[in-house]
Amino acid sequence: GAVVSQHPSWVICKSGTSVKIECRSLDFQATTMFWYRQFPKQSLMLMATSNEGSKATYEQGVEKDKFLINHASLTLSTLTVTSAHPEDSSFYICSARDPIRVQETQYFGPGTRLLVL
């Protein structure tokens, strides 16, 4: 089946630093990837839609200058949390849509747990 990887799986950083998270589709080309954030015991909240070769589309309330998204190739999207603060601590999950499969299902990466001290 479709495989999506994320790196790193865990990151701890100091307040004010920037953190980059990578999302890769390993066995298919994903023109569209999605970034979600999930707080404990809550559902997934879509942050932005990342399209290869174009600017990301952000959901209402998500600061595009704080959460920088780059979808440089058909298999890689990156999310950079700039000037991270403790309130940015969360579980960040990416997904990639496989356009070839009939259902165009979104497949999720394993997630990145971010802790900002």
Next chain:
Amino acid sequence: GQNIDQPTEMTATEGAIVQINCTYQTSGFNGLFWYQQHAGEAPTFLSYNVLDGLEEKGRFSSFLSRSKGYSYLLLKELQMKDSASYLCAVRATDSWGKLQFGAGTQVVVTP
């Protein structure tokens, strides 16, 4: 507005059957997905419905009624490993196929 409702928690015993209901009111509809999410892990795809009716996949089945804005996920022959959160998600009609998720139903399977 957009609204997806599912129960917060359900408890059932090993070997039993549990049905998780999901109702939705969304501005567009292009399919409904069910995902399973174990604590601390990412969601894994379980099922997809876009037409009315029942889709069966082993111990899991999913049903959709578009006119009622209603779906359910049926888990049969429950196993301890089925203890997880089950997320109902509706796909929008935009070109990117965004998913809107419900809050999830925590299923607890007891011995």
